[in-house]
Each structure stands twice: as structure tokens, then as C-alpha cells.
Amino acid sequence: MSTNVLEVKSLKTYFNKNKKTVRAVDGVDFSIRKGETVALVGESGCGKSMTSLSIMGLVPAPAGKIVDGEILLNGTDLVGLPEKKMYEVRGREVAMIFQEPMTSLNPVLTIGDQLSGVVMHHLKLNKKEALKKSTEMLEIVGFADPEKTLKDYPHRLSGGMRQRVMIAMAMSCNPKLLIADEPTTALDVTIQAQVLELMKDLSQKFSTSILLITHDLGVVSELAERVIVMYSGQIVEIADSNRLFNDPLHPYTEGLIGSVPSIDGDIRRLEAIPGNVPAPGTEMPGCRFAPRCSRATSKCTEGVPEMRVLPDGRSVRCVLYEEGAAQ
Amino acid sequence: MAIPLLFIITIISFAMMRMAPGDPTALMMDPMIKQENLAAYKESYGLNDNVVIQYGRWLGNMVQGNFGESLIRQGVPVKDLILARLPNTLLLMLVSTIIAFLISIPLGVYSATRRNSKTDYAITFISFLGIATPSFWIGLMLIMVLSVHLGWFPIGGVANIGEPFSIWDRLHHLILPAFVLATADMAGLTRYSRSSMLDVLRQDYIRTAKANGFRKRTVIFRHGLRNALIPIITIFGLMLPSFIGGSVIIESVFAWPGIGLLFMDAAFQRDYPVIMAVVVIASALVVIGNLLADILYAVFDPRIEY
Numbered sequence: 001m002s003t004n005v006l007e008v009k010s011l012k013t014y015f016n017k018n019k020k021t022v023r024a025v026d027g028v029d030f031s032i033r034k035g036e037t038v039a040l041v042g043e044s045g046c047g048k049s050m051t052s053l054s055i056m057g058l059v060p061a062p063a064g065k066i067v068d069g070e071i072l073l074n075g076t077d078l079v080g081l082p083e084k085k086m087y088e089v090r091g092r093e094v095a096m097i098f099q100e101p102m103t104s105l106n107p108v109l110t111i112g113d114q115l116s117g118v119v120m121h122h123l124k125l126n127k128k129e130a131l132k133k134s135t136e137m138l139e140i141v142g143f144a145d146p147e148k149t150l151k152d153y154p155h156r157l158s159g160g161m162r163q164r165v166m167i168a169m170a171m172s173c174n175p176k177l178l179i180a181d182e183p184t185t186a187l188d189v190t191i192q193a194q195v196l197e198l199m200k201d202l203s204q205k206f207s208t209s210i211l212l213i214t215h216d217l218g219v220v221s222e223l224a225e226r227v228i229v230m231y232s233g234q235i236v237e238i239a240d241s242n243r244l245f246n247d248p249l250h251p252y253t254e255g256l257i258g259s260v261p262s263i264d265g266d267i268r269r270l271e272a273i274p275g276n277v278p279a280p281g282t283e284m285p286g287c288r289f290a291p292r293c294s295r296a297t298s299k300c301t302e303g304v305p306e307m308r309v310l311p312d313g314r315s316v317r318c319v320l321y322e323e324g325a326a327q
Numbered sequence: 328m329a330i331p332l333l334f335i336i337t338i339i340s341f342a343m344m345r346m347a348p349g350d351p352t353a354l355m356m357d358p359m360i361k362q363e364n365l366a367a368y369k370e371s372y373g374l375n376d377n378v379v380i381q382y383g384r385w386l387g388n389m390v391q392g393n394f395g396e397s398l399i400r401q402g403v404p405v406k407d408l409i410l411a412r413l414p415n416t417l418l419l420m421l422v423s424t425i426i427a428f429l430i431s432i433p434l435g436v437y438s439a440t441r442r443n444s445k446t447d448y449a450i451t452f453i454s455f456l457g458i459a460t461p462s463f464w465i466g467l468m469l470i471m472v473l474s475v476h477l478g479w480f481p482i483g484g485v486a487n488i489g490e491p492f493s494i495w496d497r498l499h500h501l502i503l504p505a506f507v508l509a510t511a512d513m514a515g516l517t518r519y520s521r522s523s524m525l526d527v528l529r530q531d532y533i534r535t536a537k538a539n540g541f542r543k544r545t546v547i548f549r550h551g552l553r554n555a556l557i558p559i560i561t562i563f564g565l566m567l568p569s570f571i572g573g574s575v576i577i578e579s580v581f582a583w584p585g586i587g588l589l590f591m592d593a594a595f596q597r598d599y600p601v602i603m604a605v606v607v608i609a610s611a612l613v614v615i616g617n618l619l620a621d622i623l624y625a626v627f628d629p630r631i632e633y
Contacts, residue, residue, distance in 0.1 A: 058537055091540035098538075103531040108553045108629060117549075118539045153629040169539065 004072075005176050005209045006032040006055070011069035011079075013047075013054045015280075022281040024050040024064070026233035029307070032177065037203060037210040039224035039241070041217065041256070043277050047233040048213045052179045055211075056096055057086045074176065092122040095170035099182035101162035105154035111138075112150030115169055122173040137168040141198060160191035167198060174206055181213045196222050217260050221245060229253050232278055232288040235307065239314040249316040251293045287319065295320065329614040333607070337389075340606045341382050350374060350597050372398060385603060394607075395600035399593075405604045409586060413608065415485055416578070416585030419505055420570050427509040427516055427566075432559070435520025440547055442525065450517065457514030462573060466507040466580040473503065483582030504581040511573045512566045519562055524555040557628050564620035571609045 013025035025047045032038045040048045053059050054066055057078060071078040073093060078086070090096075098104045106114055115137065116130035125133060131150065138146035141164040154162055163183065170178055180199065184192040200223060203210050212224055220227055220241065227244045229237040229252065237250040248254045255273035275292040278284065286301035287293070293300065299319050307317045350369075369375050373384065388395060394405035438450045474482045480503045481487070486496050527533065528551060536550040571587070578587035586605050593601035625631045 056538055058534070087540045087542055089540065090538055096538040098531060098535065100531050104535045106532040106536070106550050106554070108557075108627070109550070110629075117541075121539070121541060121545075155630045166535070169535075 003034050004031040005034050005036075005074060006211070007070070007072040008051070008055070009070040009072070011051065011054060011071060012067045013050050013059055013064060014067050015064045017063065017281070020281050023233050024280065025054060028069075028230075028233075028235055030228050030235065030238060032209045032211060034176075035203065035207040035209055036226065037200075037212060037224050038226045038228060039212045039214060039220040040228045040230060041214060041220055042230035043215060045277055045280060046230045048230050049181055051230070052096070052181055052211065052213055055177075055179065056090055056094060057081070057083075058090075088122075091118055091170075091175070092173045093175055094177045094179060095173070095175040096179040096181065097163070097166045097170050097183050099185050101159050101166055101186060104166055105162055107154055109153075110150065111152055111154065111157070111165055115150070115165070115172065118169050119172050133172065134168075137172045138165070140171075140202070141165070141168045142194075159187055160195065163187060163191075163195055164198065167195070167202065171202055171206060171208070175208060177209045177211060178203070179211045179213070182215075183212070184219055185214070185216065192219070199223065217245075217257065229256070234288065234317065235315075236289065236317045237315065239316075243312075243314060249310075249314060249321060250289075250318050251295050251320075252289045255292075287317075329618075333610050333614065336610045337386070337603065337607060338382070341385070341603065342378070344597075344599060344602055345378050345381075347597075385600075389603075389607065394604040397593075397598055397601055399596045399598045399601075405600045408589060408601060409604055409608060412584055412586045412589050415583060416574055416587060419501065419508060419574060419578070419583060419585060422501055422505040423508040423570065424563075424566070426505055427513050428563075430509070431513050431516035432520045432556075435517045436524050436547070436552065436555070438517070438521040439524035439528065440543075450521075454514040454517045457510060457517075460510075462507055462511040463576045463580050465510055466504070466577060469503055469507060470580070483580075485584060504577050504583050507580070508570065508573050508577045512569060516559070516562060516566070520555065520559060523558050524551060527551045527555045530554070553627060557624070560620050560623045560627060563623070564617045567616035568609075568613050571612060 008028055008030050011025055011028045012023065015022040015024050028047075028051055030038070040051065042048050050059065050064070055071055055073075055078065059066060066079050069079060073089065078089065081089070105111070109117075112131060112134060115134035116127065119125055119130040119133045120127065123130075123133070134150060135146045138149055143149045143161075143164070149157075149161075149165075154165075157165065167183075178199075183199070184195050187195060196219060199210065202208065210223070212219070214220060224241050227237075227239060227241050228235055229244075229250065231252050237244070237248070237253050239249070244253065245257060248257055252273070255271065258271040259273060261270060273292055278288060278291075284291075284301075286303055287296075287305055290296045290300040297319070305317050305319050305322060307315055308321055309315045310321065366375075373381060376384075385395070392406075394409070397403045397405055397408060400408075434450055438447045441447050470480075470482055474480045481500050483500075485500050486492070487500075490496060524547075528547075533546060533550060536546045541550070574585060575587035575590055577583065578585045579591050582588070586608060589601065590605040592598075593605065
């Protein structure tokens with residue numbers, strides 16, 4: 001058997017809006033190995049959050065629907081799995097933390113109620129054992145006085161503390177995969193570093209795989225081993241983190257990296273990618289990035305380029321790297 | 328805050344009451360009475376004095392707990408009239424409130440969780456029908472069908488006259504008026520619970536609960552409902568005045584001997600002391616209800632501490 005925890009195969013999640021079909025996720029293939037941290041990057045609206053919600057089976061119905069593809073978690077296809085079975089997957093096998101720690105915890109329940117609720121639900125512990133487990137988890141994520149925190153309501157905690165509670169909750173049932181959707185975007189820079197460090201430690205300790213969804217390339221270089229770049233519902237490049245930053249293949253990846261200031265001291269103008277992400281639902285022949293691409297040729301609009309695996313293991317979707325293309 | 332408010336309410340009611348044509352003597356006296364006797368009678372009750380002086384006199388007595396005597400039923404202290412009837416009204420309002428909440432909140436929550444379904448549309452339709460229908464009409468229709476034709480319920484009153492006290496008999500008399508009084512607010516309350524629940528279901532913490540693998544039922548009741556109830560408490564505070572207003576009409580329809588019926592009779596007979604006493608009691612009830620709502624807020628929402 002493969003050591004892949006998660007395999008996503010030609011996943012298509014579409015939305016119906018005013019009788020128009022929006023292809024939020026349009027044929028996405030990738031996999032995550034055990035213990036690996038993979039980043040999913042791209043601009044807002046490129047389909048990265050929808051990909052994660054598809055894995056969780058939480059695509060907002062009835063407008064959104066997974067129309068095709070497989071999501072294999074340890075070999076079990078989650079697409080079309082009955083809701084009853086999904087209850088046992090969510091929070092147990094795959095856990096998720098969100099962008100907004102301020103609003104992601106229930107304001108009328110104590111931290112203890114919320115944490116122990118999850119543990120009781122999945123691990124079938126009684127109240128006393130669940131509270132003990134919750135205390136342990138809070139200790140692991142760095143609370144000095146976990147017993148007191150258990151009795152607190154969320155409004156008494158800061159954003160960073162709440163995100164740590166979210167992490168404790170997500171890790172409490174020792175999931176195989178943790179999906180972190182912009183986990184640090186809403187936090188102060190100093191807190192960001194702490195939260196990233198914590199996630200790094202925990203994923204090693206519990207050998208949990210992480211799917212990190214972000215548009216912050218700094219976070220990517222900090223945490224991820226491999227990077228998936230998405231554009232307009234499709235993957236355009238997959239590569240190891242180091243390689244991707246030093247030698248980006250796809251012009252879009254190049255543009256993304258070029259638009260981040262560098263700390264090396266070479267003073268240069270930041271290069272913005274001209275134009276905007278195509279509006280969701282826009283149909284176009286050929287490469288979706290072509291209208292904004294500085295290296296676009298007439299060939300780019302002839303047909304959607306295939307995803308091509310290069311001999312060194314990187315994959316890219318661009319005519320520049322197609323069979324026989326002059327490099 | 329509450330005291331000046333009560334004060335202003337009494338001034339306005341007193342002024343309005345005295346601006347209305349007629350006075351109690353018109354009703355209680357022989358139409359053939361001599362003008363001198365009538366004038367003497369008015370004088371003896373102080374009805375000839377300046378209205379401001381009359382108000383001052385009434386206020387002075389009221390703050391000492393003296394509501395005076397009824398002008399129509401001579402010699403009967405207003406306090407006794409009120410005390411004899413207040414429990415009936417409070418019972419009616421309490422049961423009514425319970426009925427309104429027990430029916431509306433589940434309907435609203437059900438509607439919200441099955442948004443845009445046929446059941447949701449049906450509940451919405453009935454709610455609007457309920458908002459548009461006056462409750463006295465519903466009361467009269469129910470009396471006609473359930474009491475007169477089918478004979479399931481008594482036509483009015485609190486208990487069968489001449490029979491020993493029994494809880495069943497009391498309940499039997501109570502159900503219909505309490506239900507009709509509840510209908511006035513049920514429709515609005517259902518709509519409000521629905522929108523409150525819909526709002527809560529869109530929140531991030533509901534997504535968290537779903538992502539943690541809780542069942543739909545657990546998500547709605549354990550994680551959603553308590554949050555959805557918080558704004559509904561406001562409605563409870565706002566509902567009380569309409570309950571009191573409604574009780575005046577419903578008590579008349581069902582001949583329910585509460586302060587609403589007392590008020591109605593007193594208004595027709597221009598029995599000034601009784602009218603004013605009921606106004607004070609009703610205002611006090613509203614103020615107490617709002618205070619209760621504030622306390623409930625703190626119980627339901629941990630973010631509020633006094």
C-alpha cells in the first residue's frame with residue numbers, strides 16, 4: 001500500500017449560481033504523504049478553500065456539489081460516503097482549523113465544554129476522562145493554567161489563545177490529516193510565528209499530515225515541504241518547497257514569488273502580476289492564466305495545457321514545458 | 328430610569344382620560360337629577376377642581392399606596408378590586424407566554440433548518456396570516472366553533488360557578504383565552520426565531536461544530552439554539568405591553584375577570600381611580616418585564632456581566 005494519507009483524484013466541485021455553473025474546483029489531483037506538510041497557495045477565489053471543504057464534505061449545499069472525482073483517505077473514498085460515516089471522519093480522521101479564531105469558537109459554551117465535547121463524541125470517553133484529556137491538550141498547546149482556561153468562555157481569550165484552543169481541539173482525537181485554512185492570517189506577526197511553531201511541533205509529535213491553505217508565501221516557506229499552486233480552480237504547479245522558491249516553473253508561480261519583498265538586500269521593484277483573477281464562472285479556451293501572462297504565445301489559447309510531470313518530479317501545467325517545447 | 332418613566336405615563340394617561348368627554352356622574356346619577364345636586368356631588372368628589380390639582384392629589388395618595396375608592400362602586404377601595412383580579416390576569420399572561428414560546432420557537436427553528444422547503448413556506452404563510460388576523464376575531468370564532476357548536480370548552484369565566492375548586496376545571500377555562508392571547512405574538516415570534524436561527528447557522532462556530540463531526544441535531548440544539556435564543560429575549564421584553572393590551576380585549580371576549588376586563592368596564596364608566604390604578608399596575612408590569620429580560624440576558628449570554 002502507498003503511504004499516501006490523502007489522494008485527491010480529478011476532483012470537480014461546481015456551484016450553481018443563478019443558473020450559471022461556476023467551476024470552483026476544476027479537476028484537481030494531488031496527494032499528501034504521512035507526516036508531510038503540503039501548502040496549497042493561490043490568490044483569493046482560486047478554489048483552495050473549496051478544495052478543503054470538499055475534503056471535509058462541507059461544501060455548502062444545495063448550491064455547491066462535488067460532481068466528479070475521488071478523495072481517498074487511507075484508501076477510503078470520501079466522495080459519496082453516507083453522512084453518517086462522515087460524522088466519524090470529521091474531527092476524528094480529518095480535523096480543520098479556520099482563519100477566524102475570534103468567531104470560530106461558540107461564545108456561549110466554555111472552552112472545557114467545547115473541547116471535551118469533541119473528545120467525548122469521537123473517543124467515547126466519559127465526562128471526567130474527557131476533561132482530563134482536554135486539560136492535557138491545553139497543556140500541550142501551551143496554556144499555563146489549563147484548569148482555569150477550561151472554565152473560561154472564549155471572549156476572555158485573545159486571538160492567538162483562541163487559535164491555540166482550535167489547534168488543541170483539532171489535534172485532540174489525533175487526526176491523520178489536519179487542514180489549516182489560513183490559520184495565521186488574522187493574527188499578529190509575533191503570534192503567527194508561535195502558532196506556526198506549535199503546528200510544526202505537533203505534526204511531528206503526532207505524525208499528522210497537514211494541508212496548509214494560505215496565500216502567505218512566508219508561512220509556506222516556514223512550514224511546508226511541498227507546495228501546490230492553484231489558479232482559477234486548477235493546479236498549475238506542484239514542487240518541493242525549496243525548488244519552488246529558487247526555480248519556479250510556471251509563469252504564475254514566478255509572478256507570485258516576484259510580488260513578495262525579499263530580505264536579501266537587493267533592492268528591486270516589486271513586480272505585481274498585471275490584471276485580475278478571472279471572475280468565477282468565466283469560460284475561456286486554453287490556459288486560464290494566459291491573459292495575464294508575460295510569456296503567453298498564440299499557442300496558449302489553443303487548448304488547456306496538460307499537467308506534465310518533469311523528470312525531476314515537479315509537475316507543471318504550461319505550454320512552455322510541454323513535450324518538445326524549446327526550454 | 329423606570330421611576331420617571333412611570334411618572335410620565337401617569338401624567339399622559341391622566342390628561343387623556345380627562346380630555347375624553349363625559350364623567351362618572353353621567354352614568355351613576357338619575358338622569359332627572361337636579362342640577363344643584365349634581366354639582367354638589369361633583370364637588371364632593373373633587374371633580375370640579377383644576378385637573379392639575381386633581382392629578383397632584385391623586386399622585387400624592389398613590390405614592391402612599393392609596394389608590395382611592397371606586398367612584399362607581401361606592402365605598403369599595405380600588406386596591407381591593409385590583410388585588411381580587413390581578414392573579415387571574417397574571418395567570419392568563421403567564422400561561423399565554425409559555426404557550427407562545429413553546430409553539431413559536433420550535434416552529435421557527437424547524438423552519439430555519441429546513442429553509443425554503445414546503446414546510447418552511449407553509450409555516451411562513453400561516454405566520455403572516457396570524458399577523459394579519461385580529462386576535463379578538465380568532466377568539467370569537469373559536470368560541471363559536473369549539474364552545475358553542477362542539478361544546479368542548481366553556482364559553483367564558485375562570486371556573487364553573489358553584490362548583491368546588493378543581494385544577495382541571497380551572498385549566499379547562501384557561502386554555503382557550505390563553506391560546507388566543509398567545510396567537511397575537513406567536514406569528515411574529517415564529518418569524519423572529521426563524522431569522523435568529525438562520526443567522527446563527529451562518530456563524531463560524533457552527534462551521535467549527537460541523538467540522539468536528541457533530542451530528543446535525545447536536546449542531547442545531549447544542550451549538551445553535553442557545554445563541555439563537557439571546558436576541559429572542561429582547562422580544563420577550565417587547566411582547567409584555569402587547570400582552571397587557573391584548574388581555575384587555577381577550578378578557579372581554581372570554582368574560583375573564585382580570586384587570587383587563589376591570590379596565591374596560593372602568594373606561595366605559597369613567598371610573599377614574601380604577602383606570603389610573605390599572606395604568607400604574609400595567610406600566611409597572613412592563614418595567615418589571617424588561618428588568619426580567621435584562622436578567623435573562625445575563626443568564627444566557629456569558630459575555631454580559633452586571
